[in-house]
């Protein structure tokens with residue numbers, strides 16, 4: 001089992017980091033004994049190229065792997081040209097800055113259905129993403145785009161849709177947010193086997209280096225409401241089952257914790273993983 005490798009990290013700068021900048025955040029991640037950090041550009045790509053270089057240098061020195069979360073305000077299915085253009089730009093700006101920082105992937109929530117035919121939306125968005133992947137490759141960037149499984153049924157991003165896009169577009173990687181899947185499917189993971197089934201839907205080639213998000217989560221019939229800590233009341237997402245299933249299915253990869261206590265959750269997962 002020595003070949004199994006799982007890295008754990010935080011969605012953004014750890015809460016316990018004294019300074020609220022990414023360089024300090026990376027150093028804190030290292031101190032905590034974690035291995036990964038996601039740069040959160042969720043409210044806009046507000047990192048300049050000079051900072052990105054410094055962030056990349058620090059991550060290399062500290063041996064912390066980086067990923068990027070693109071802004072939330074993205075809809076690759078928008079019928080308004082200006083919104084579509086702005087959405088593409090947010091992804092590409094995230095990729096450009098992420099590339100400078102040496103991040104491996106940029107993840108994003110691809111689109112809203114807006115009551116349109118789901119298959120048509122999927123096709124349309126897949127084509128737009130293919131264009132973006134081509135652009136990234138033409139720039140010679142190594143960073144990969146990774147659409148995320150989303151938390152609401154109104155958003156494109158079921159596991160099936162995400163895998164469909166990643167099979168169709170070469171170089172595209174899935175970002176599997178298991179907590180989102182739990183919420184969008186109204187409590188999908190009722191036992192460990194349900195996690196195993198979801199993992200089986202993911203093609204083997206992605207399971208060797210799978211990018212994942214996990215957190216406690218509260219949901220309603222419409223899906224995700226808010227993230228919770230794993231041990232908080234109201235959470236029915238069982239991270240231990242997820243880890244057991246990943247271990248059983250011999251998945252390697254990275255898990256970024258998006259619970260409110262980002263480092264607490266990441267450390268809980270890491271501790272349990274080591275016991276398996």
Ligand SMILES: [Zn+2]
Pocket residue numbers: 069108109148
């Ligand atoms: Zn996300």
